[in-house]
Amino acid sequence: MFSLPKNFETFDEKRKASFMALHEARQRGKKVIGTFCSYTPTELIYAAGAIPVGLCGKSEQGIAEAETVLPRTLCPLIKASYGMALSDQCPYFFFSDGIMAETTCDGKKKMYELMNALKPVHVLNLPQGRDQAMALDSWTGEMHAAAHWLEDLFDVKITDEKLHDAIVYRNRVRRALVALYEVAKTRPSPVSGYEISTVAESVDFHFTDDDLVEKIEKITRDFKARVREDAGNRPRVLITGCPTAGVREKVIRRLEEMGADYVCADNCSGPRAQKFMVDETGDPYRALAERYLKINCSVMTPNTSRFDDLRRLVPDYQVDGVIEVVLHGCHTFAVEAWNTMKVVQEELGLPYLRLDTDFSKADQGQIETRLGAFIEMMTAA
Numbered sequence: 001m002f003s004l005p006k007n008f009e010t011f012d013e014k015r016k017a018s019f020m021a022l023h024e025a026r027q028r029g030k031k032v033i034g035t036f037c038s039y040t041p042t043e044l045i046y047a048a049g050a051i052p053v054g055l056c057g058k059s060e061q062g063i064a065e066a067e068t069v070l071p072r073t074l075c076p077l078i079k080a081s082y083g084m085a086l087s088d089q090c091p092y093f094f095f096s097d098g099i100m101a102e103t104t105c106d107g108k109k110k111m112y113e114l115m116n117a118l119k120p121v122h123v124l125n126l127p128q129g130r131d132q133a134m135a136l137d138s139w140t141g142e143m144h145a146a147a148h149w150l151e152d153l154f155d156v157k158i159t160d161e162k163l164h165d166a167i168v169y170r171n172r173v174r175r176a177l178v179a180l181y182e183v184a185k186t187r188p189s190p191v192s193g194y195e196i197s198t199v200a201e202s203v204d205f206h207f208t209d210d211d212l213v214e215k216i217e218k219i220t221r222d223f224k225a226r227v228r229e230d231a232g233n234r235p236r237v238l239i240t241g242c243p244t245a246g247v248r249e250k251v252i253r254r255l256e257e258m259g260a261d262y263v264c265a266d267n268c269s270g271p272r273a274q275k276f277m278v279d280e281t282g283d284p285y286r287a288l289a290e291r292y293l294k295i296n297c298s299v300m301t302p303n304t305s306r307f308d309d310l311r312r313l314v315p316d317y318q319v320d321g322v323i324e325v326v327l328h329g330c331h332t333f334a335v336e337a338w339n340t341m342k343v344v345q346e347e348l349g350l351p352y353l354r355l356d357t358d359f360s361k362a363d364q365g366q367i368e369t370r371l372g373a374f375i376e377m378m379t380a381a
């Protein structure tokens with residue numbers, strides 16, 4: 001039995017419902033591991049008999065509490081994630097048996113040291129680059145270390161068979177997600193990008209025993225069958241840069257309400273993060289390491305394969321303009337934005353807009369003005 005968080009009554013209805021869904025999963029004996037990043041090998045968590053749950057902060061909630069400990073200048077995603085945990089406002093953190101973290105950016109890895117006082121945290125040491133052979137060896141070692149941590153935490157054995165099953169399952173989910181994202185390749189897209197991303201994000205919060213792949217496939221079929229009367233020839237936008245979950249309303253929803261279609265994410269919220277499968281043959285730890293090391297995040301140096309992805313995604317999704325979201329305090333994406341701009345404007349010949357923002361509503365008006373001018377620019381091109 002679990003007691004309710006002390007401030008449960010202050011949760012909104014959605015949060016209460018999430019809490020109860022996870023509560024039921026726990027009653028059925030499910031263990032839970034909190035995660036914060038696309039580099040987290042969720043297959044290991046499934047193979048340990050647990051479920052992963054994404055804990056990234058996605059709103060202003062928790063930021064005030066976080067700022068009593070963390071610097072105000074830190075990225076809002078880190079502050080919101082830590083603040084939600086610190087203030088007991090996150091049902092997913094509340095139910096997590098432990099946290100599988102990673103050394104990506106400096107702010108996150110130092111925050112995890114503080115989070116370790118709240119829950120057991122295991123940190124995967126992510127190599128800073130992919131080009132040296134030793135990077136793959138070291139990352140394979142991290143896969144083994146994470147598996148040992150889970151085995152100790154839950155007193156279970158991660159057999160190769162369980163790990164293989166988890167790899168096959170996660171590959172099925174990824175293929176289904178890629179097909180979902182690809183619905184927006186059609187011009188005009190039969191469904192708004194906001195809606196597609198809402199479905200995709202909900203996948204991180206699947207706590208029942210229903211077949212998740214079947215659910216995604218059904219939604220994909222339904223989306224494909226839709227006809228959008230209002231679509232016209234709206235400009236099509238790819239969003240790149242930092243994760244966008246915390247700015248969905250003020251950037252993505254408003255972009256679409258103002259007349260453009262959000263058709264693709266070249267960030268951790270889109271097909272780019274899902275397209276790599278894990279090799280289902282051979283050493284599963286090596287296969288996991290190979291797959292996760294391919295993710296193109298600005299924390300990697302160099303990170304030129306991110307631009308190869310961009311060069312592919314722009315024609316594939318018939319993109320008319322690129323928006324880069326840079327969260328305040330995110331140095332790696334802020335610096336890398338210079339190269340993104342050059343690739344988009346000089347190589348691909350498309351309009352580029354960089355939005356430096358956070359999770360607050362303070363810059364809503366300014367963002368709308370810039371989105372409006374950007375839509376006009378794409379329409380005139």
Ligand code: SF4
Nearest residue numbers: 037038039104268297
């Ligand atoms: S942007 Fe980078 S650090 Fe952030 S979740 Fe994605 S892979 Fe992890």
Ligand code: SF4
Nearest residue numbers: 075077105242329330
């Ligand atoms: S957006 Fe940037 S600073 Fe924030 S957690 Fe991700 S990599 Fe770190």
